[in-house]
Every structure is written in structure tokens, then in C-alpha cells.
Amino acid sequence: MSKQTVIKPLNAISEKGLNLFTEDYLIDENASQPDAIILRSFNMHDMELPSSLRAIGRAGAGVNNIPLDVCTDKGIPVFNTPGANANAVKELVITSLIASSRQMFDGVAWAKTLIGKGDDVPKLVEEGKKQFVGKEIQGKTLGVIGLGAIGARVANDALELGMDVIGYDPFISVDMAWKLSRAVKRVHNIDELFKEVDYISIHVPLIPETKGLLNKAAFDKMKDNVYILNFSRGGLIDDDDIAVALEEGTVGKYITDFPNAKTLEMKNTISIPHLGASSEESEENCAMMAAEELMEYLETGNIRNSVNFPDAALPYQGHPRVTAFHKNVPKMVSKITSEVSDVNLNIVDMTNRSYKDHAYTIIDLEGDIAESDFGALVKRLEGIEGMVTTRVIK
Numbered sequence: 001m002s003k004q005t006v007i008k009p010l011n012a013i014s015e016k017g018l019n020l021f022t023e024d025y026l027i028d029e030n031a032s033q034p035d036a037i038i039l040r041s042f043n044m045h046d047m048e049l050p051s052s053l054r055a056i057g058r059a060g061a062g063v064n065n066i067p068l069d070v071c072t073d074k075g076i077p078v079f080n081t082p083g084a085n086a087n088a089v090k091e092l093v094i095t096s097l098i099a100s101s102r103q104m105f106d107g108v109a110w111a112k113t114l115i116g117k118g119d120d121v122p123k124l125v126e127e128g129k130k131q132f133v134g135k136e137i138q139g140k141t142l143g144v145i146g147l148g149a150i151g152a153r154v155a156n157d158a159l160e161l162g163m164d165v166i167g168y169d170p171f172i173s174v175d176m177a178w179k180l181s182r183a184v185k186r187v188h189n190i191d192e193l194f195k196e197v198d199y200i201s202i203h204v205p206l207i208p209e210t211k212g213l214l215n216k217a218a219f220d221k222m223k224d225n226v227y228i229l230n231f232s233r234g235g236l237i238d239d240d241d242i243a244v245a246l247e248e249g250t251v252g253k254y255i256t257d258f259p260n261a262k263t264l265e266m267k268n269t270i271s272i273p274h275l276g277a278s279s280e281e282s283e284e285n286c287a288m289m290a291a292e293e294l295m296e297y298l299e300t301g302n303i304r305n306s307v308n309f310p311d312a313a314l315p316y317q318g319h320p321r322v323t324a325f326h327k328n329v330p331k332m333v334s335k336i337t338s339e340v341s342d343v344n345l346n347i348v349d350m351t352n353r354s355y356k357d358h359a360y361t362i363i364d365l366e367g368d369i370a371e372s373d374f375g376a377l378v379k380r381l382e383g384i385e386g387m388v389t390t391r392v393i394k
């Protein structure tokens with residue numbers, strides 16, 4: 001890279017991650033024309049994407065704050081950091097499961113009200129504690145919706161704590177299926193989970209298919225006094241429906257990492273200020289992984305852990321490289337390779353991978369190639385119907 005590549009952080013990103021960017025990069029939070037953006041939960045939906053933008057790295061899991069379709073249309077890959085914050089979230093889920101079950105949050109808040117009661121405090125504590133008799137989780141049943149990086153960890157650890165665990169995930173990856181304890185009872189109909197469990201922890205992405213997944217219809221199928229833990233996204237739960245369920249006692253407690261104006265006022269709701277991934281370790285892991293993914297893409301065109309591009313990588317051995325992001329339609333690869341041979345260039349290695357409606361091709365070329373030949377090739381590639389973006393890396 002001849003000039004510095006500009007990285008614009010939209011949130012506070014761990015120094016450990018930012019420090020991985022070499023001297024070829026400039027970190028500038030005020031940049032108006034960055035090459036890449038690195039962010040956490042900053043809402044990019046209302047933001048105009050800079051024309052210079054070539055890649056986005058989400059230091060975290062959820063990407064509902066990023067306009068994915070717009071990025072795909074513009075040929076901008078969005079990366080996230082699968083699993084990098086999963087342990088942090090799991091620890092907070094397990095903590096909250098036990099703490100809410102033992103009425104700790106309410107008890108601790110009540111103890112604060114005793115400030116100023118002087119020598120009466122110990123006596124008031126002993127008299128007041130009967131309001132906060134809780135339940136142990138051992139022997140109870142936990143339902144885990146979504147058995148990905150976080151859900152699988154929560155399920156396995158809950159078993160270790162003596163719970164029975166029912167899991168639901170129609171799209172579980174092979175990797176996660178291997179990691180999940182065989183003692184987790186997997187169901188293929190979510191209603192089976194609803195009717196059996198004492199606690200539910202939800203670990204799915206917020207996408208149109210999961211919006212309001214826990215709503216009146218779902219609450220009506222649950223046992224009375226079920227506890228719901230939501231460390232995924234606020235929009236997964238229908239706020240109006242859970243407010244009613246909390247009033248009626250169908251839901252006994254709602255523990256949410258995503259409070260809003262409505263949930264803050266709801267009965268029996270524990271509000272946590274989105275702390276799931278806020279551990280030093282997780283912030284470092286996510287920032288480092290996002291920085292590595294961005295640098296690999298910017299320097300080699302290889303794609304790892306993108307949520308809108310296919311994973312595609314060729315070992316970078318210094319050959320001049322051309323990448324193309326295009327529609328996933330028949331004959332694209334033959335059109336691309338025939339353009340390469342028409343300008344008398346020779347292919348050393350190539351890969352083509354697809355994801356949904358799009359595909360990504362990486363081609364390594366032989367020899368020293370004149371700037372004018374590259375120019376001619378790129379012009380021809382861009383003329384192919386269905387081509388979104390091309391890049392030359394040398």
C-alpha cells in the first residue's frame with residue numbers, strides 16, 4: 001500500500017486491537033473519507049456511507065446496527081468476530097440466572113434503602129430478608145433458544161450447575177452441534193421448549209424472522225412464573241406483550257441487557273445497561289479479531305468471518321491479485337477468466353465462493369504486470385453484467 005489506509009473507529013475500541021494496525025494505517029476517528037470503519041454498537045443506519053469506504057469491522061457479534069443490504073449493494077464486506085465475546089456474555093447470563101432466581105438484585109436494591117437507619121440496620125436486615133426468599137436453579141429446567149457461540153456455552157454450563165437444559169436451534173452449525181453437551185435435550189418445535197421450562201435464555205440474532213419471537217402467543221404457552229433472560233437484543237421480545245405477562249405473572253421476571261423507556265418501568269424487570277460483552281478480555285478479543293480481519297481483507301482481499309460476503313481465501317504469495325464481487329449467476333466465472341485471457345494474462349491460482357445472491361472471485365496472476373494491462377483488465381471486468389466491485393492488489 002503506497003499511502004496510509006485510513007481506519008475510522010465509530011466507538012471506543014480496545015487499544016490492543018487498534019495497536020495491531022501497522023504503520024501502513026492511520027486511525028482517525030474524525031476521518032470523512034475512511035477506507036474502513038471499525039465499530040461496536042454504533043447505529044450506522046442513519047449515517048451516509050462515505051464513498052471511500054471499502055470494509056466494515058464489527059468488534060462483536062450482532063450486526064443489526066449496520067445497513068447490510070446497502071453494504072452488499074455497494075460491494076462493502078462487513079466482518080464480525082464470532083465467539084470473541086461469547087464467554088463474557090455467558091458469564092453474565094449465568095450470573096443473572098442465579099442472582100435473579102435468588103432475588104439478589106431486588107434484595108441489594110432494598111438494602112440500599114436502609115441508608116441512614118443507623119444502628120437499626122442489622123435488625124432491619126434480619127426482619128426484611130424474608131421478602132427475598134429465592135429459588136435454587138439446581139433441578140430446574142432452562143430453555144436455551146439459539147445454540148450458537150453463546151447459547152451453547154450457556155447450555156453446557158447450566159448442565160454443570162445441575163439444571164436440565166432444553167435447546168432449540170433449527171439452524172445449529174455442525175461446529176456448535178459438536179460442542180454442545182449430549183445431555184442437552186434438543187427440540188425441533190419451539191413450543192415444546194415453551195411448555196417445559198422454568199427459565200428461558202434467548203441467544204439468536206435480531207433479524208426480521210426473530211423480531212418479537214417472544215410475544216403473547218409464546219407467553220401463553222409457557223408455565224406460570226417463567227423467568228426470561230434476554231442478552232441478545234431488545235427487539236426479540238414484544239415489549240407490550242411481556243408487560244402484560246409480567247403483570248399477570250406468566251412471566252415472573254424479565255432480565256434484559258437492553259433496557260428502553262418501556263422496560264424500565266415494567267414490573268419485575270431487571271435492567272442491565274448492555275454489559276454482556278463489556279469485559280476487558282472480550283473487548284480486547286473482539287477488537288483484535290476485527291482488526292486482523294480488516295487488515296487481511298485490505299491487504300490480500302481474503303475474506304474471513306464476513307456476514308454479507310462468502311468466506312474466500314487464497315494464500316497470498318505476492319502474485320498480482322484481482323478480486324471481483326459479483327452477482328451469483330451462471331457463467332460469471334467463465335466470463336471473468338475469458339476477460340483475463342483476452343488481455344493475455346495468465347492465472348496462477350483462483351477461487352470463487354458464493355453466498356446467497358452474490359459471489360466473490362480471487363484470481364492470482366503470473367508475472368510483473370504493467371499498470372496499463374491492469375487498467376484494461378479492470379475496465380473489462382467492470383463491463384461484465386452483474387459485476388459489483390473489482391480490486392487490484394499488488
Ligand SMILES: NC(=O)c1ccc[n+]([C@@H]2O[C@H](COP(=O)([O-])OP(=O)(O)OC[C@H]3O[C@@H](n4cnc5c(N)ncnc54)[C@H](O)[C@@H]3O)[C@@H](O)[C@H]2O)c1
Nearest residue numbers: 061062146147148149150169171172204205231232276277
Ligand atoms: N449482550 C451482549 O453484549 C451481546 C454480546 C454478544 C452477542 N449478543 C447478541 O447475541 C446474539 C447471539 O450471539 P452469538 O455469538 O451466540 O451468535 P451465533 O451466530 O454464534 O449464534 C446465533 C445462533 O442463533 C441461531 N438462530 C438463528 N435464528 C434462529 C431462530 N429463529 N431460532 C433459533 N435459533 C436461531 C443460529 O443458528 C445460531 O446458532 C447476537 O446476534 C447478538 O445480537 C449480545
Ligand SMILES: O=C(O)[C@H](O)COP(=O)(O)O
Nearest residue numbers: 040041059060061062277
Ligand atoms: O452483539 C454484540 O457483540 C454485543 O451486543 C456487544 O455489543 P457492544 O460491543 O456494543 O458491547
